[in-house]
Amino acid sequence: MQTNLQYYMTLPNINIEKIKYLEPKDYQDLFLKGAQLYSESKFIESIEVMEVSLKEYLSAEEDCRFQCEGPMLESSKEELFVAITNHFTYALRCNLNCPRKLAYMYGHVHEDLLAS
Numbered sequence: 001m002q003t004n005l006q007y008y009m010t011l012p013n014i015n016i017e018k019i020k021y022l023e024p025k026d027y028q029d030l031f032l033k034g035a036q037l038y039s040e041s042k043f044i045e046s047i048e049v050m051e052v053s054l055k056e057y058l059s060a061e062e063d064c065r066f067q068c069e070g071p072m073l074e075s076s077k078e079e080l081f082v083a084i085t086n087h088f089t090y091a092l093r094c095n096l097n098c099p100r101k102l103a104y105m106y107g108h109v110h111e112d113l114l115a116s
Contacts, residue, residue, distance in 0.1 A: 027056035028105050031113070057114060061098055068094035 030053035037046035103113040
């Protein structure tokens with residue numbers, strides 16, 4: 001995808017200022033803005049932006065975890081307790097993967113985004 005973007009940016013009739021990167025979520029943009037303010041020693045503004053970023057992140061994490069839940073797929077070949085175990089194992093793995101999904105920004109994973 002990065003190579004596609006680079007290709008289109010080299011075309012003659014493309015105005016680079018009008019290109020908007022649509023992948024980042026609200027909490028990601030706010031996090032980066034808060035980090036920038038922090039590095040500029042604008043601590044009060046940074047705190048305000050980071051608090052909003054945290055609220056947005058927690059909301060996105062809740063949405064991610066909600067998407068992990070769902071009805072159990074019917075399986076007549078398995079015994080009931082095996083099907084239930086598989087369903088809950090899938091939901092648990094999906095829930096545990098949410099922070100990693102949410103930490104993916106600009107093509108790479110920011111480890112422990114919430115902790116930082």
